Amino acid sequence: MNAKNIPLFNLKEQHESLKTELNNAALEALNSMQWLLGPKTKAFEADFAKLLGAKHCVACSSGASAIQIALLAAGIGRGDEVITTPFTFVATTTSISLTGADFVFADIDPHTYNLDPERIESKITKKTKAILPVHLFGYPANMPEILKIAAKHNLKVIEDCAQSHLAQCDGVFTGCLGDAGAFSFYPSKNLGACGDAGAIITNNKFIADACESLRHSGRSAGKAYEYDREGSTLRMHEIQAALLGVKLPHLQKWTENRRAVAALYRKELKDVPQVKLPPAESAGWSQSYYVFTLRVKDRDALAAHLKANNIGNAIYYPVPLYKQPCYANLKINPADYPHTEYAAKEVLSIPMYPELSAEDVKIVCDVIKDFYGR
Ligand SMILES: Cc1ncc(COP(=O)(O)O)c(C=O)c1O
Known part of the structure; x- marks a missing residue:
């Protein structure tokens, strides 16, 4: 009988090792009185995009909202179908449903547990607008094949990267392979906030601009009270951005x-x-x-x-x-x-x-x- 407690995750050890820096960063953000979309959020967005080699990062409130915003920004919504895996966390599908689109399942590859490209094409209908692979457990989905199918059928690809920070596929970080990648910074994730947080990564300026608007009530860029679309309140909190900024390095x-x-x-x-x-x-x-x-x-x-x-x-x-x-x-x-x-x-x-x-x-x-x- 083993007497030593060995947990599945151990958030305490990491938190203790960075405690002073985390406390200072949180206080700085708190007292800056710029609690939303302030300098810490902007700095985190720039640093996370740089680390992944991506052009844009849009910070938001959670991994679930990142998926929802990314899909909407890529033009997916009511009446559309999105092909994804049934072997994932429920936020993958709830985020699709919240855009108004329907999810359609394709079975997984039994070795990687990820969406099996060979099962995708038979699921494509006139309504299909996107494929949403999940890099489950941090192992990249077969992106080369998924991207080929997407190109052939003119579909968008939104990656669920909630579990795949810094995983690479053909030398490219997950999140940078499709049209956009959605990251979660839920506390247990490889990069975890002290609460809920998420981000969208993309190389597409049109998608990045739409994400910025969607997380911020649908606001038109640079306008105080003009809305070019319906968005929601899905911004990352400045204190979470400050804490993530301490952990990112x-x-x-x-x-x-x-x-x-x-x-x-x-x-x-x-x-x-x-x-x-x-x-x-x-x-x-x-x-x-x-x-x-x-x-x-x-x-x-x-x-x-x-x-x-x-x-x-x-x-x-x-x-x-x-x-x-x-x-x-x-x-x-x-x-x-x-x-x-x-x-x-x-x-x-x-x-x-x-x-x-x-x-x-x-x-x-x-x-x-x-x-x-x-
Ligand atoms: C595969 C997957 N997708 C989406 C999410 C949703 O992320 P969040 O909990 O930050 O909303 C998670 C996280 O729990 C996840 O593991």
Whole structure:
């Protein structure tokens, strides 16, 4: 029995290490009395865009609002269809619905858990206007193929990058491959605010301008009381921007640490036949390891065994979106999504954070090996 508590995420350690800087930045923003769209927000937008090599960043209130704003800015709305994955967090689809568009599911690739490009074309109708891949768990979706399909059918591509900060596909950061990328800075994310926050990344000035307006009541650029569209109140708070500004310079190092933790897990677990590891990285193709997700035999019993040994774990996601009560009216047949069905029954995420020690990784792996009697 392992006595040491090893959590799934560990926000405390990171927060403690930056506490003085975070406190100072928050106070500075508070006392600046520029609480919305002030200098800290502008600085964060410039720095995040620069880090990703993108032309524009528009900060907003959450990852969910980033998806919604990006879709609306790309011209998607009522009567349109958006193809996406059913194996994701519910905000992916609720954000599509909030634009007035309908989501249409395509099944996932069983190895990457991401939208399978081979299943997209059969879902395209006259109403399809966009594809919305999610880089789930931080592993990039197959963007080269998705972009080919989008170009062939004249569709927009909006990337859900809530879990993929600094992941790369063919040497390009996720968020910079499609028409726009939507990021979440929910506290547990690889770059986490101390509350809700998000951002849209794009190289398209037209989309960036529309995003700026949409987050700000639909305001016409440079005009105080003129609105060229209907928007909403979806701005990032200046204090969150200040806190994110403190954390951003550390993101690259934190990502490297996550990759080092992943490498240790791979080394320790590679010979356990009941455990399938996440897809490997390759040249130009790197992942952010938001979570470290295994595919395992006897999943629920292993989860209970880890819990009994004080090791945090979670299932992302136990219920495919088409089975959620809020979508019961859609009467979607689960048999049409066999890879999502299997994944929901077999995936298990184990502790992953930049500060996770090699010693603790070894403990987690020993407990897993112990479960399988090895
Ligand atoms: C895949 C995915 N999409 C969207 C979101 C929504 O982000 P937020 O919680 O910041 O609204 C999340 C975050 O929880 C997510 O994991």
